[in-house]
Amino acid sequence: QHIKDCGFDMLTLANNHCMDRGEEGLFNTIQTCKEKGFDVIGAYESAEERQKIFIKEIDGIKIAFLNYTYGTNAFAHGTFLENSYMVNLIQPEETKKGSIHLLNEYAQIREDVERIYSGENDEYLAVKPYLEQLERNIMLAREQSDFVIMLLHCGGQYIQEVDPYSIFITEKIRQFGADMVIGNHQHIIQSCDLTDGYLKVFCLGNFMYDHRVVCDGYYFDSPSYNAVLHLDLTKDETGKVEAEKSFSIYTTAFGDNGLPMAMDSADVFRIKNETYIKNQILSSANLFAGKQCYKEVEERYKL
Structure with missing residues (x-):
């Protein structure tokens, strides 16, 4: 309620802690946020709800907001999604084939990215459906709005240098048609990049x-x-x-x-x-x- 009273209107729920209390906990979180009057994106109560692109019209401009996460900390609590529609993921949950582990060293992450996305190997085939879903959603958002913003939960914590996977996936998001990507998860300010009008903000720090x-x-x-x-x-x-x-x-x-x-x-x-x-x-x-x-x-x- 205090967050709502401060003036926040929307919450992004696709993050690495959204499954800490399992699907029941996530479902209750979604409902509680809605009851407090928030618009909620990134996590959903039904498959039908997930298919809808969240668009906010402000002063005649339609803005599409999308929210995805790299994972749900499944490697730590051992609870995997049974209903895949509940959380927007950019890759398989941790420990599954095709996932990039952001706790690895910089060089290891770069090697994993190059290996997984180099061709039609088993790991790439595991992650491919996630990329296709990401592309479909961005394309739908592009068709229905004037401006597309991706709110991405990705990146290594407390590391000032942007990791290779974040660089890779934000470039994919640009290619798929988004106008801007704003990242978080790192907890500290990281660099940003503005190329041909496309702004990549890897992390703004903590609030x-x-x-x-x-x-x-x-x-x-x-x-x-x-x-x-x-x-x-x-x-x-x-x-x-x-x-x-x-x-x-x-x-x-x-x-x-x-x-x-x-x-x-x-x-x-x-x-x-x-x-x-x-x-x-x-x-x-x-x-x-x-x-x-x-x-x-x-x-x-x-x-």
């Missing part, structure tokens, strides 16, 4: 918490800021849509009420109140603790 965290014994010394993408669409008398794109940079800080809030980076530098000073001290302490923790892990396990 509401610091990336410099200790997770499973690891400390991620990544930039403590995020980005917001602004998209201004205009349509001329011929029906051609022009897209003006810009970004703003922001970070998370504690307000006077002690609660975290997203703030423009320029505003953060202007704040001199006691709460912010305490926040900076706490942040510095967390950074020191994180580095010490990671140092001990390195020594213990000889990383």
